[in-house]
Amino acid sequence: MVKVEDLVKEYRRQKRQNGLWRLWSREYSVTRAVDGVSFSVGEGELLALLGGNGAGKSTIMKSLTGILTPTSGTVEVAGLVPWRQRKKYVPHIGAVFGQRSSLWWDLPLMDSFTIISRLYEIPVANYAKNLQQLIDLLDMGSFLETPVRSLSLGQRMRGDLAAALVHEPSILFLDEPTVGLDVFAKRQIRSFVAEINRTQNVTVLLTSHDIDDIENLADRVVLLDRGTVAYDGDLEALRLRYSPHRVLKVRLADEAAVTLSNDTVEVSQSGSSVEIAFDPRIVSVSALIDEINKGYKIADISFVEAELEDVLARFYSRDDA
Amino acid sequence: MRTWTLVGAWARSHSTHRADIWARSILPMLQIYVLIQIWSGAYRTQSHLDGISYGKTVTYLCVVNMLMWLNQSTIPWYVADRIREGKIATELIRPIPFPLQVLSHQVGYTIARTTALAGMIPVAVVVAGLEAPATVGLFVVSALLSYAVSVGLYGLLGSAGFWLHETSGIVWAFSLVNAFLAGSFIPLALFPPGVREVVELLPFGAMGYTPAAIYSGMVSGAAAVQAVLVQFFWCVTLVAVIALVWRRAERGIVSQGG
Numbered sequence: 001m002v003k004v005e006d007l008v009k010e011y012r013r014q015k016r017q018n019g020l021w022r023l024w025s026r027e028y029s030v031t032r033a034v035d036g037v038s039f040s041v042g043e044g045e046l047l048a049l050l051g052g053n054g055a056g057k058s059t060i061m062k063s064l065t066g067i068l069t070p071t072s073g074t075v076e077v078a079g080l081v082p083w084r085q086r087k088k089y090v091p092h093i094g095a096v097f098g099q100r101s102s103l104w105w106d107l108p109l110m111d112s113f114t115i116i117s118r119l120y121e122i123p124v125a126n127y128a129k130n131l132q133q134l135i136d137l138l139d140m141g142s143f144l145e146t147p148v149r150s151l152s153l154g155q156r157m158r159g160d161l162a163a164a165l166v167h168e169p170s171i172l173f174l175d176e177p178t179v180g181l182d183v184f185a186k187r188q189i190r191s192f193v194a195e196i197n198r199t200q201n202v203t204v205l206l207t208s209h210d211i212d213d214i215e216n217l218a219d220r221v222v223l224l225d226r227g228t229v230a231y232d233g234d235l236e237a238l239r240l241r242y243s244p245h246r247v248l249k250v251r252l253a254d255e256a257a258v259t260l261s262n263d264t265v266e267v268s269q270s271g272s273s274v275e276i277a278f279d280p281r282i283v284s285v286s287a288l289i290d291e292i293n294k295g296y297k298i299a300d301i302s303f304v305e306a307e308l309e310d311v312l313a314r315f316y317s318r319d320d321a
Numbered sequence: 322m323r324t325w326t327l328v329g330a331w332a333r334s335h336s337t338h339r340a341d342i343w344a345r346s347i348l349p350m351l352q353i354y355v356l357i358q359i360w361s362g363a364y365r366t367q368s369h370l371d372g373i374s375y376g377k378t379v380t381y382l383c384v385v386n387m388l389m390w391l392n393q394s395t396i397p398w399y400v401a402d403r404i405r406e407g408k409i410a411t412e413l414i415r416p417i418p419f420p421l422q423v424l425s426h427q428v429g430y431t432i433a434r435t436t437a438l439a440g441m442i443p444v445a446v447v448v449a450g451l452e453a454p455a456t457v458g459l460f461v462v463s464a465l466l467s468y469a470v471s472v473g474l475y476g477l478l479g480s481a482g483f484w485l486h487e488t489s490g491i492v493w494a495f496s497l498v499n500a501f502l503a504g505s506f507i508p509l510a511l512f513p514p515g516v517r518e519v520v521e522l523l524p525f526g527a528m529g530y531t532p533a534a535i536y537s538g539m540v541s542g543a544a545a546v547q548a549v550l551v552q553f554f555w556c557v558t559l560v561a562v563i564a565l566v567w568r569r570a571e572r573g574i575v576s577q578g579g
Contacts, residue, residue, distance in 0.1 A: 062410065067409075067410050069572055086413075090415065091416060100411055101408075102411035102415075104330055105334070106335075106337040106338070107330065107334050107337070111330070115327070115330045118326040119327070119415055119416055119417060
């Protein structure tokens with residue numbers, strides 16, 4: 001569905017100079033925002049592009065949607081080159097760019113859908129059916145006649161998502177779709193994206209800073225670091241690679257000091273609560289629990305997976321970064 | 322067809338600010354009033370200036386200022402706003418070329434504005450003394466062309482937004498020069514000889530002076546037809562230049578932020 005090979009995008013920026021001289025002198029510096037990125041996305045896949053600020057996520061999204069012409073490299077989406085065959089290409093895609101609404105600010109939400117359906121020349125019957133489905137899934141019935149400017153951010157984002165899907169695109173680009181939303185609205189949007197990905201086989205490419213978005217949605221992540229692909233694979237493997245430790249939290253019935261036989265585990269204790277960090281590839285959980293159970297009185301025990309946020313933080317602070 | 326859908330959408334969108342449109346229409350009416358006060362001073366001692374009667378001048382001033390108001394462009398602001406906020410991304414992925422979307426917004430805005438003429442024209446007739454047109458057909462053609470030239474010139478200024486980060490200074494300066502050279506204050510017919518011939522060939526006169534001079538009868542016959550041809554020339558030239566500029570802009574688009 002999506003094939004990206006050796007994508008490079010350089011931006012030429014005017015150098016800042018002091019004083020009046022800058023009014024007639026022009027010096028430029030070149031920044032490589034994307035530096036030889038390759039990856040592909042299969043039909044019906046849900047892929048998340050991750051990376052810190054300035055990692056090149058948005059530049060890639062803009063190249064894939066045909067808004068930016070890359071400096072070099074090839075991109076093929078649905079068999080088309082986005083920036084070269086824009087007219088033929090755009091009906092295949094839908095996109096939501098974070099806070100930038102594509103709706104008509106002063107008109108009722110419903111009007112935006114009607115306008116968009118005419119811009120894409122969608123047959124009336126298809127439009128009615130598809131829109132009704134979107135209205136139901138996104139629970140928009142109560143605010144269809146409200147002018148967009150009076151909608152809450154959550155309502156507007158739902159409207160924008162629907163607007164991106166009215167023409168039934170086969171691929172959906174979501175650039176920070178949940179930024180600024182409350183927990184409930186985020187959940188609503190996530191379950192909607194998962195639903196259309198599953199039931200309508202819409203390929204989804206997502207960028208987000210929201211860890212929950214990624215954990216709940218993405219099958220696969222591409223981790224970007226300063227314009228290059230640092231990791232491409234599933235989340236579990238990423239966790240293991242950059243944050244192999246798991247934590248066993250134990251609350252003891254007394255305050256006995258815990259010492260364990262295996263010296264690869266890290267024990268930190270404060271009173272009766274003990275945290276044991278271990279690498280599951282070296283120490284098995286059951287052996288660990290057994291040992292504690294034999295030597296100490298356990299009041300409560302729980303097991304904590306590495307948080308994706310920690311994984312990413314570890315990734316960004318790794319030595320070669 | 323698709324473009325008309327957008328024009329309609331923007332016309333409706335702008336019509337929601339009817340009060341704002343009516344409030345803005347007060348400004349050109351005040352300008353007409355002040356200009357008539359000044360010009361009546363010039364006519365105090367003579368009935369004609371360079372063969373032009375006071376009535377014709379008043380009619381000219383009413384028409385030129387109302388037209389210039391109607392021809393006001395949103396394009397540079399629209400484009401700058403889209404680039405600055407990065408919103409251009411959402412419009413570039415629509416199945417209509419961006420320049421046509423910009424044009425649709427402009428035409429929708431003008432359509433919403435024409436409603437205010439219902440108030441402006443009666444006031445101009447009763448208070449200022451706006452007379453009936455000398456010729457209707459050629460005036461209508463010329464007025465439409467003046468709109469096209471205005472859209473073209475502001476479209477060109479708008480395209481500068483793709484290269485410059487801030488265009489509002491240039492647009493303000495341009496509007497001021499434009500108002501003067503399009504004859505908003507002084508009909509070009511009364512410009513000093515030498516200057517007048519040059520100014521008449523520039524696109525500014527095509528934006529206001531030509532239709533107003535035809536309406537008031539300051540220019541008629543072959544001279545009027547020739548003036549309309551100059552307008553037509555500017556229309557074609559500007560469309561060609563914008564097409565070229567847009568092709569370049571499209572390749573280098575950088576929308577700001579994220």
